[in-house]
Amino acid sequence: MLTLKDTYPLYLGSRAEIPNTDLAVIDKYTGETATRVAKADAETIGRAMDACVDAADAMAGLASFERKKALRHCVDRFRERRDELALALCIEAGKPIKDSEGEVTRLIETFEIAMEECTRISGEVFSMDITERAKGYRGYTRRVPVGPCSFITPFNFPLNLVAHKVAPAIAAGCPFVLKPASATPVGALIIGEILAETDLPEGAFSILPCSSKDAEQLVTDERFRMLSFTGSDTVGTKLARQAGMKRITLELGGKPPAWWTAGWTWTTA
Numbered sequence: 001m002l003t004l005k006d007t008y009p010l011y012l013g014s015r016a017e018i019p020n021t022d023l024a025v026i027d028k029y030t031g032e033t034a035t036r037v038a039k040a041d042a043e044t045i046g047r048a049m050d051a052c053v054d055a056a057d058a059m060a061g062l063a064s065f066e067r068k069k070a071l072r073h074c075v076d077r078f079r080e081r082r083d084e085l086a087l088a089l090c091i092e093a094g095k096p097i098k099d100s101e102g103e104v105t106r107l108i109e110t111f112e113i114a115m116e117e118c119t120r121i122s123g124e125v126f127s128m129d130i131t132e133r134a135k136g137y138r139g140y141t142r143r144v145p146v147g148p149c150s151f152i153t154p155f156n157f158p159l160n161l162v163a164h165k166v167a168p169a170i171a172a173g174c175p176f177v178l179k180p181a182s183a184t185p186v187g188a189l190i191i192g193e194i195l196a197e198t199d200l201p202e203g204a205f206s207i208l209p210c211s212s213k214d215a216e217q218l219v220t221d222e223r224f225r226m227l228s229f230t231g232s233d234t235v236g237t238k239l240a241r242q243a244g245m246k247r248i249t250l251e252l253g254g255k256p257p258a259w260w261t262a263g264w265t266w267t268t269a
Contacts, residue, residue, distance in 0.1 A: 002087050004186065010038040011192035011207040013051035014200060019044065023209050025186055028094025037185050040208035045217060048177050048206035052148045053223045055175040055203030060145045062173050062201070064118045070198040071115035071170055077194045078108045085159060085190060092184045093158055107159045107191075114167035121172060145173040146247060147225035150218035152239075154231045158184035162191060165228050170200070174226070177206045177218055185209040219243050 004025075009016035021036035040048070078085065082104050089100035121143050128137040151165040158181060169176045180188035192207040208215075219227055219242045226247040229239050233252040240248055 002084055004035040004088060004091060006035060008035060008037045008186060008189045010040055010044070010209060011189070011196060011205065012040075012044060012048045013055075013203040014196055014205055015202075016193070016196060017044075023182060023185065025092050026183070027091050029091070034091045035186065037189065037209050040210040040214065042214040042217070045177070045208055045210060045214055048208055049148075049217065049221055049223070051203035052175045052177050052206060055201050056145075056147050058201035059173045059175045059204055060147075064121065066199070067171055067173060068115050068118040070195075070200050071111050071118065071167065073198050074167075074191070074194050075108055075111045075115060077197065078104070078111065081190065081194075082108075085187060088186045088190060089159060092186050093155065103157060103159050107163045110160070110163040111167045114171040117168075118171045143172075147174060148223060149174050149176040149226040149228065150221075150224050151176055151178040152215065152218070152227075152229045152231065153178065153180050153188070155181035155183045159187040159191070161230050162188045164230075166191065166195075166205070170204075175201075175204045177208065177224075179208055179210055179215045179218060182209055182211070216242070222246070 007018065007021050009018040011017070018038045020038055022039040023037040024033045025035050025037055026032070027034035082101070085104045085107070086097060086100040089095050089103055090097055093100075095103070123140055123142040125138060125140045128139050129135045149169055151169075153161045153165065162178065162180060166176065166178065178188060188207050192205070195205055218224065219239050222244055224246055226249070227239065227243050228249045229236055230251040236250040236252040240250060
C-alpha cells in the first residue's frame with residue numbers, strides 16, 4: 001500500500017539535502033501531520049541562488065536533444081509514479097482521487113509539450129530587401145535562454161502550476177530556484193527527486209520550501225533574469241514592485257498577466 005515517506009529533503013543545486021525536518025505537512029482530511037519536510041533558511045536560499053547563477057552557462061550550452069532527454073526521463077518517471085503523485089495530492093492538498101489523477105495527467109502532458117518544444121526553439125530568417133540598397137540582404141533572429149529564473153507557486157495546483165514553470169525552463173535551458181507553497185510542497189519535491197536522476201548540470205535546479213520572508217531575495221536579486229509568480233493579486237503587486245528590472249510573469253487570481261500590466265481591475269462574486 002502506497003504511503004508518503006516520513007520525511008522529504010529539499011533540493012539545493014540539484015542535490016537532495018535534509019538539514020532539518022522543520023516543516024510539517026498536514027493531511028487535509030485528518031488534520032494530522034502526514035509527513036515532515038526540510039525547510040530552507042535564508043542562508044540555504046542564498047547558496048541555491050549562487051548555484052543557479054553558476055549553472056547558467058552550462059544550461060544554456062545544452063543541446064536540444066540533451067534537454068529533451070531530461071524531460072523525457074521526467075515524463076517516463078511521472079507515469080511510473082502516477083499513483084504516488086496522486087496520493088500526495090490527496091493528502092497534502094485534500095483533493096479527491098479523481099481530481100488528483102487528472103492533475104497528474106496534466107503534469108505529464110505539460111512535460112511532454114515542453115519536450116517537443118525543445119527542438120523547435122530556433123530563430124527566423126527574413127528578407128531585408130525593402131529598398132534597392134538592401135537587395136540580397138537577409139536578417140535573422142536567434143532565441144537564447146533568458147538566464148537564471150525564480151519561481152513561486154501556490155497551494156491549489158501543486159503539481160500542475162509547478163510544471164508550468166519548471167518544464168518550459170528546462171526546455172529553454174534556464175536554471176531555476178523554485179519556492180513551492182509551504183502547505184503543499186511534497187509534489188514539487190517528488191518532481192525534484194526525479195529531476196535529480198537526470199543529467200542536467202549541477203546547480204540547474206533547486207526546490208526549497210521556505211518562508212515568504214526568506215524567499216524575498218529570490219525576487220530582489222538582480223542576478224536573476226526572470227520571476228514567475230502564481231498567486232493573489234495583492235502579493236503579485238508587491239513582488240512586481242520589488243523585482244526591479246527583471247522580466248516578470250504574474251498569474252493573479254486566474255487572470256492573464258497582461259490584464260494586470262494593462263491596469264485592469266476585476267471583482268469576484
